[in-house]
Each structure stands twice: as structure tokens, then as C-alpha cells.
Amino acid sequence: xxxxxxMRKSISIQEESYWKLMELKAKLRAxxxxxxxxxxxxxxxxxxxxx
Numbered sequence: 001x002x003x004x005x006x007m008r009k010s011i012s013i014q015e016e017s018y019w020k021l022m023e024l025k026a027k028l029r030a031x032x033x034x035x036x037x038x039x040x041x042x043x044x045x046x047x048x049x050x051x
Contacts, residue, residue, distance in 0.1 A: 030036035
């Protein structure tokens, strides 16, 4: 049986974008890539709701 929650995806990005993401990850104190995505997602949604 396939467990959808554990499926991982890969994306290709340019090296400059990778280092920008690494900088965001450090500044937002995200321990994992999943943590970084959650933090960015919450920030964007909060910003949209405040408009």
C-alpha cells in the first residue's frame, strides 16, 4: 500500500536559487526543508489575509 504522506518530490533549480533558499532557511531558523515551506506558506497566507 502506498503511503502518500511519505512521498517525496524533487525539483530542479538554478544554483543561485538554491543558495537563496539556504539563506532563507537559516534566517527563518527552519531545521528542514519542510519546516521552511511551512514557514513561508504561513507568512504568505498571513500577508494575503492582512490586505
